[in-house]
Amino acid sequence: MRPLLTTILLAALSVSAAPGLESRVSELKLSNGMVFLLVERHEAPVFTGFVRLRVGGIDEEQGFTGLAHLFEHMAFKGTPRLGTKNWPEEQALLLEIERVGDSLARLERAGTAASDQGVALKTELKALSARHKALTDENALAQLYQVNGGVGLNATTDKDLTSYFVSLPKNRLELWATVEAQRLAAPVLRDFYTERDVVQEERLRSIETNPGGVLFEELNQLAFGSNPYRWSTVGYQKDLAAMTLGKALDFHRRFYAPANAVGCLVGDFDTAQLEPLLERTFGAVPARPRPAEPVFTDPPLRAQRRAHVTFDASPRLAIAVRRPPPPSKDDFVFDVLEVLLSEGRTGRLQQRLVFKERLAQGVGVFSAPGVRAENLFIVSVVPMSGVKSEDVERAVWEELEKLKTTPPTAEELEKVRNRLTADFARSIDSNAGLASALSRYQTLFDDWRYAVRLPDEIAAITPADVQRVASQYFDQKKSVVVTLGREGGAR
Amino acid sequence: MKRLLPLLMAMGCATTPVTVEPVITRPNPGLEAVPQKRVLAELPAALDIDPKAITVAPLEVKVTRPERYELSNGLVVYLMEDHTSPLVLVRTLVPVGAVDEPADRLGVSGIAAELVTAGGAGSRTPEQLDELLEFHAADLNGGAADEYSQVSLSVRSQDLAALFPVFADVLQRPRFDGARFEVTKSRVLESIKRRNDRPDGLAARALSKALYGTDSLLGRESSEATVKAITVDDVKKLHAKWTPKTARLVITGDFDRAAVKTLVERAFAGWKGGPPPSRTFPTAGPPSRRVILVPRAVAQVKVRIGGAGWTRRSPDEYPMRLVNTALGSFGVGRLYREIRDERGLAYSASSSVGGGPTFGQFTASFDTRPQQAVQALEVALDVLTKTGAPDSLSKAELATATDMALNTFAFRFDSASRIAWERALSEFFGYDDDYLDRYRDRIAQVTSAQVNAATATLTKPDALQIVVVGPKDVLGDLSRFGPVTVIEDVDAFR
Numbered sequence: 002m003r004p005l006l007t008t009i010l011l012a013a014l015s016v017s018a019a020p021g022l023e024s025r026v027s028e029l030k031l032s033n034g035m036v037f038l039l040v041e042r043h044e045a046p047v048f049t050g051f052v053r054l055r056v057g058g059i060d061e062e063q064g065f066t067g068l069a070h071l072f073e074h075m076a077f078k079g080t081p082r083l084g085t086k087n088w089p090e091e092q093a094l095l096l097e098i099e100r101v102g103d104s105l106a107r108l109e110r111a112g113t114a115a116s117d118q119g120v121a122l123k124t125e126l127k128a129l130s131a132r133h134k135a136l137t138d139e140n141a142l143a144q145l146y147q148v149n150g151g152v153g154l155n156a157t158t159d160k161d162l163t164s165y166f167v168s169l170p171k172n173r174l175e176l177w178a179t180v181e182a183q184r185l186a187a188p189v190l191r192d193f194y195t196e197r198d199v200v201q202e203e204r205l206r207s208i209e210t211n212p213g214g215v216l217f218e219e220l221n222q223l224a225f226g227s228n229p230y231r232w233s234t235v236g237y238q239k240d241l242a243a244m245t246l247g248k249a250l251d252f253h254r255r256f257y258a259p260a261n262a263v264g265c266l267v268g269d270f271d272t273a274q275l276e277p278l279l280e281r282t283f284g285a286v287p288a289r290p291r292p293a294e295p296v297f298t299d300p301p302l303r304a305q306r307r308a309h310v311t312f313d314a315s316p317r318l319a320i321a322v323r324r325p326p327p328p329s330k331d332d333f334v335f336d337v338l339e340v341l342l343s344e345g346r347t348g349r350l351q352q353r354l355v356f357k358e359r360l361a362q363g364v365g366v367f368s369a370p371g372v373r374a375e376n377l378f379i380v381s382v383v384p385m386s387g388v389k390s391e392d393v394e395r396a397v398w399e400e401l402e403k404l405k406t407t408p409p410t411a412e413e414l415e416k417v418r419n420r421l422t423a424d425f426a427r428s429i430d431s432n433a434g435l436a437s438a439l440s441r442y443q444t445l446f447d448d449w450r451y452a453v454r455l456p457d458e459i460a461a462i463t464p465a466d467v468q469r470v471a472s473q474y475f476d477q478k479k480s481v482v483v484t485l486g487r488e489g490g491a492r
Numbered sequence: 493m494k495r496l497l498p499l500l501m502a503m504g505c506a507t508t509p510v511t512v513e514p515v516i517t518r519p520n521p522g523l524e525a526v527p528q529k530r531v532l533a534e535l536p537a538a539l540d541i542d543p544k545a546i547t548v549a550p551l552e553v554k555v556t557r558p559e560r561y562e563l564s565n566g567l568v569v570y571l572m573e574d575h576t577s578p579l580v581l582v583r584t585l586v587p588v589g590a591v592d593e594p595a596d597r598l599g600v601s602g603i604a605a606e607l608v609t610a611g612g613a614g615s616r617t618p619e620q621l622d623e624l625l626e627f628h629a630a631d632l633n634g635g636a637a638d639e640y641s642q643v644s645l646s647v648r649s650q651d652l653a654a655l656f657p658v659f660a661d662v663l664q665r666p667r668f669d670g671a672r673f674e675v676t677k678s679r680v681l682e683s684i685k686r687r688n689d690r691p692d693g694l695a696a697r698a699l700s701k702a703l704y705g706t707d708s709l710l711g712r713e714s715s716e717a718t719v720k721a722i723t724v725d726d727v728k729k730l731h732a733k734w735t736p737k738t739a740r741l742v743i744t745g746d747f748d749r750a751a752v753k754t755l756v757e758r759a760f761a762g763w764k765g766g767p768p769p770s771r772t773f774p775t776a777g778p779p780s781r782r783v784i785l786v787p788r789a790v791a792q793v794k795v796r797i798g799g800a801g802w803t804r805r806s807p808d809e810y811p812m813r814l815v816n817t818a819l820g821s822f823g824v825g826r827l828y829r830e831i832r833d834e835r836g837l838a839y840s841a842s843s844s845v846g847g848g849p850t851f852g853q854f855t856a857s858f859d860t861r862p863q864q865a866v867q868a869l870e871v872a873l874d875v876l877t878k879t880g881a882p883d884s885l886s887k888a889e890l891a892t893a894t895d896m897a898l899n900t901f902a903f904r905f906d907s908a909s910r911i912a913w914e915r916a917l918s919e920f921f922g923y924d925d926d927y928l929d930r931y932r933d934r935i936a937q938v939t940s941a942q943v944n945a946a947t948a949t950l951t952k953p954d955a956l957q958i959v960v961v962g963p964k965d966v967l968g969d970l971s972r973f974g975p976v977t978v979i980e981d982v983d984a985f986r
Contacts, residue, residue, distance in 0.1 A: 044576060045906040046551060077823070081535050082542050092532055139833060143823025145543060148892050150899025154822070170902045172551045179543045187533035198836035205792035206839055206859050210691055253533070285538035313789065314689035345631075346610065346622040356675055362682040385682055416627045423579070423629035423648050430577040431907060 022429075023453045026439065027272050029279060033288035034260030037279055038439045038449055040267045042432060048268025049153075049168040049432040050177045052185065053444040055263075056256035058160040058234040059295055059373050065248060067236015070158035071200050072252050076165065077142055077156070078191035080183035084141035091136045095189070098133060101126045102194050103245040110243035126194065139191045142180060149173050153433060158234055160371035162444055168433060171269040175278060181264075182282035185257060193246045201242065204235045212314035216381075216485045220319050221370055223306045224377055224481040228299040230370050258289035265440035267432040299375060302479040309484045316486035317383050318390050320397055322474050324368055324378040327446065333458045334470040335368060335378050340417040341409055341467070342366045342380070342400065347416075349400050350380065360388045360396060372445060377481070378474070390484045404471035408464035422456050553902045555929050558742075558912040559749070563761050567736035570916050571752060572744045574908035580652045580745035581909050582659055583644040585916060586734040587768040590638050591709040597726050599680060599714030604727045605634035605641045607676050611669040614661030618669045621658070630655055632662065638710060639771075639849070640920065641734070649746040653755065660759035666731065673724050681719055688982065691961045692859070694786050695794040698982050702784050702957040703798045703853060706986045708774050710848065715983055735765025740916040744908040773850045778955045783976045784985075786961040793865040793962030794857075797872060799950050801845045801852025804921055809847060810934045811946035812854075816845040817893035818885050819875070819950075820856060824892060826875045831858055837868040845950065854950045862966035869960070869973060880951035882944045890943065897935045904928070 022040075029037040057069050078084060085091045105122040108114045114123075138144075146154050146167055154167040165184075169177055208214035218233045225231035264283060266275065302323065325331050342350045343366035354361040365381040384393050409417075429435040429452075442451040558572035590601045609632045612618040625632050631646040645659045687693055697713060704711030741760065743752055778800050802808040820827045820843025831841035841858035856876065860868045878884055905911050918927050958973055970976050979985045 042576065044574065044908075045902065046553060047902050047906050081532075082540065083544075095532060134834075140823040140829065144892065147821065147824055148895040148899065149548070150896070150902065152900050152903045168903065168906075170551050170553075170899060172549045176543060176546050176548070179539065179541065179546060183535060183539050183543065186539055187535045189532065192833070195833070195836035199832060199839050202792065202837075202839040202860060205861065209791040210859075212689055250532075281538060285536040287536060315686045345626045346618075347626045355679075356672075359675060359678065362679050362686075383682075383686070385678065386685055412627070416629075419627065419629040419648075426577045426579055426648070427646065430579060 023450065026449065028449075029276055031259065031280055031284040033284060033286055034258075034291070035262050035264060035283050035286070036443060037264040037266070037283070038436075038443060039265075039270075039272050039275060040435060040439070041270060041272055042267055042435075043269050046171045046269050047168055047432065048171055048174065048177075048266055048270055049436045050166065050181065051263075051265040051436045051440040052165045052181050053263045053265070053440045054163045054257060055161075055261050055444050056252075056292070057158055057162050057371065057373075058232065058236075059229045059371060060256060060292070061229060061232075061236075064240060065236075065244065066232045066240045067200065067204075067234070068240075068244060068248060068252055069163055069256075070234050070236065071197065071241065071244060072249050073156045073158045073163050073165075074196050074200060075190040075193060075249060076184050076188045078139045078196075079137070079141050079189050080180075080187055081189060082183060083145065083180065084138050084189065084191060086136050086138070091133065091189075094129065094133050094136065095191075098126065098129045098193075099246045099250075101129060103247050106194075106243050106245045130192070130194070133191070137191055142184070145176075145180065149176055160230055160234055161373045162441070164437075164440070166433065166436070168268075174266075174270055174275065175282075178278050178282040182286055185259070185262060185283065186286040188253065188257075190246060190249055193249065197241055197244055200235065201238055204233075204238060204241070207235060208233060212312050212317060212485055215310055215312055216317060216319055216483055217369070219308055219310050219485075220321055220377070220379070220481060220483045223308055223483060224302075224321055224323065226299050227297040228374055229295060229297070230374060230376060234370075254289075256292050258291055259283065259286045260288065260291040263440050263443045265436045265443070267436040267439075294373075297374075302481070305478055306481045307483070309486070311488050312485050313487060314485065315383075315386065316390060316484065316490060317381070318393065318482065318484040319379055319381045320394060321377040321379045321481045322476065322479065324376050324474065326372050326374055326376060330466075331470050331473075332372075334462055334466050335474075336421065337414070337417050337459065337462050337467060338378070338404075338470065339366045339368065340420050341404075341413060344416070344420055349403075350397065353400060354382065354393065354396055358396060360384060360393050394482065398475075398477050401471065401475040404467060405475065406468075408468040411464065414462070414464060414467075418456070418459050421459050425452070425455065551902070553905065556905055556911055558744070558908070558915055560915070563736065563757070565736040565761065565763055565765075566738065567760055567763065568738075568740050568916070568919070569756055569760075570740065570742045570744075570912045571749055572908035572912045573747060573749060574744055575746045576907075578649045578746050579646060580649050580743065580747050581644065581646050582656065583642060583742045583913065584663055585740040585742070585920060586641050586643075586663075587639075587738045587920070588730060588733045589636050589640045591771055591773075592733065592769045593730070594726075595707075595712070596718060597722050598712060598718040599684075600722050600726050600730050601636035601641060602714075603673075603676055603680060603719075603722060604730045605636045605643065607634075607668055607673055607727055608643060608662050608666040608731065609634040610676060611672040612667035613658065614665045614667075616658070616661070616667075618667070618672045621662075624658065625655070628655065632659070652747055653751070656755045657759050660763075663734070664760075664763050668724050668727055668731075670724060673727065677719065677722060680714075681716060684714065684716055684719060684983075691786075691788055691790045691792070691794045694788070694982050695796045695959050695961045698784050698786055698961070698979060698985060699796045699798045699855065699957060699959045700853070701982070701985050702782070702959060703778050703800075705774065705776070705779070709771065710773070710850075713983075733766065733769050735768055736760070736763045737765060738768045738920070740920060742912045742916050744912050771849075775850055777851060778957060781954050781956050781958075781974045783958045783960065783970045783974045785964065785967070785970060785976055785978050786959070786982060787964040787978065787980060788961050789963050790961065791861075792859050793862050793960060793967065794859050795865065795869055795872070795961075796959045797856040797876065798957040798959070799854040799952060799955060801854045801950070802847045803851055804847040804849055805923055806847070807934070807942075808946060808949070811938045811942040812845055812950060813897060814890060814893040814935070814938055815879070815885065815943060815946045815950055816843055816854065817896055818889045819843045819879060821893075821896070824896075826879060826889075827856055827858070827872060830871050830875050831860075831868055835868075835871065837864055837871070841868075841872070862963050865960065865962055865967055866970070869958070869970075873956075873958075873973065876951040876956070877953055880947050880953065882948075883940065884947065885943060890938075894935060894938070898932055901932055 558570040838858040
């Protein structure tokens, strides 16, 4: 069967953030269901490529936290044609490594890895790994990109998405498409058990030694019950230590389906020439069904939830309320509230806490940890030394309460609109920024035009909308508060 | 044992292609699910090719330049249009930085750079300035580096004509509002109080002090005492040294060049100022090798190993860049491969190198669990020592590093803002006008003798400064790596 190529060129729409953007995006759906978004930009002889998967921490199960992120690390270890010196031999050895390594992981889970059996398995695994090393070059993928001028080669995993990206000189399009399609189809999970250790180091770095990391892990754990947003993307140390290769391979089969992936290229290329290349490479990845969305019901908060974390750092705190996910209209209103409260030096909380009352060194208002499920609207404060957390909290709640009784002025809302539109323009100024935005919206909402519609959605929000949302959600009795500080220090 | 049978059988037919995949629905099998019979994923025929064999057409990268001209007061202006987005970025680089601070007022350059943006300007109070800029979603930022300060304004192109004169006010006629000065200063004091909260910050600061000397222009740092002593007058005094002579004004983005030239002339031609500050950098190199232990009860040890990078404008830059790539780049470098890939001892192991007025900084970094820190440090030092021996880098390693440098060159020209800023900065630091034009040739022509000299300098064993932040008791005796200095308080490190 000939692959089905459909390119939809869209009518121009004038959007102040990105004039003419809509007319410059070509959408291509490959025969296996994978969607590509292509934007030509000829200012420099380079391009940025993104592959995003609709899989993240939200798709994990209890007991296997951190798997999405660990898998992303494993996807850098090459393919059957990249990183091996003898594929048939290596393949046989990999199965043996999985047998031994996963048996050991099960003992780890049971807490008996130190038994005689565990020690024997460790010895066996070490010997197998040594044989395997001789057959492979696990950095072949990174090296190949780098010698070809790859810049910004990386990947990220969050609670919603997993994303692989790199920028390359324009004469490397075929190389990019081949490598990325290969790793989507058949990543070889080389050296899984070493990488598992590496990710545990990443956890130590991003959470255990980082006061902000600890604070937000605690906040999410407290705020959610069955919602998988409750655990950090990096996962828990015990789950990581006991993770099996078999589980990682299942994860790939289930979530790395072309229909669950979005590709995006922005840069110096000819779209018409690119389409056959994408069909030949990514289009060759076997079609598989799109995985189902996770299902859970998080019980509503009945009472305020509070925690204090003792940590060797100066005090900081976060106050959160639950926020509905898109496409709820309220989600857009919360976007407005973020700016209204935290913008530059004139946002309401900035003005009061930092400049007028000087209670805080800094205030941030943002939402986390994702948008595929109910999430959190968070006010994060770094207080000045000696300022009590209760005084900060009182000031924050007073500002939030004000919004319930007095709607923002028309001028305030216009300022917010200007800010959201201009910041969006800033974020898509670079090839990487535009590729990131388009692929993100396509992966999350099946619709990259979300980016184009955003200014209109924001423009439609009225002062009454802001007042209504503030009244509905800013309920101190159903909020979540975490403070952090030194043993015996001020709270 | 029975459970393993299907797996062992699968090994015998490992090359069988995958056919139809089962659809897995939630919930997944439980913890003790029987391992499935499996073969590894195979590449579809169309993708079963060697990516390394893909031919690459030659690529021409033009070294593009912004338009450059000088105003009569010495201010150098760079203009480069880029109509990708309806935005304009205006940046000024002024020749005053942290190295120009009086020793008892360290921190004043950062406060000055922030206060010009926060303290009102021209006819506007701080609040009026904030309201005006933020209503138009304009971003005004200031910051100080060691040798220069920078103030930038990002605006929508529609607002450029209205806000450009405001930007000129900020630079030339700041009001230094007293209340805003107090806020700025107290926030700086707060961040000094908090800078010991992050062990990686402790490590970076300790290394910089160790390498350059705690009282040298490049190693010294602000403290509560030096910041508390700063007055508005100190800020004004420092700002008085902001001069158009040797300053740079860089404007890039969506604008009309003729119109912008008029704006620039009108707003900046009258800017006066004295001569730029003169500086005397110490000429001594790094001190002799030592271990600096900063005891902290942290779950992950931070290790930073420092050495000397190149002196700015020296030909050492080219071989040192290649050696640094071979040592510490992601996925390729020896440190990465030995510490992370071979042993899984760290999330990342990398190195970086840069130039400086006397000598630049080379840093090898990794973070690791306390119990394995000594092992990881042994590996890292072994890598550095071996690399330092003559001809230790293979032809293949050097070829990889050279390809990386040459093929990433296009990205130094991927946006007007990058092109113009790099040009302004290299001119500010006195590089030859053809520095970028000749860069690729100079990389390609690096000789093995130059590489040997570069590795010997970067990894010079008797000058390495080894900083370790971690729990002293678990780390044990570090004296085998060099004489140990214990620094309980990095602020007080002298």
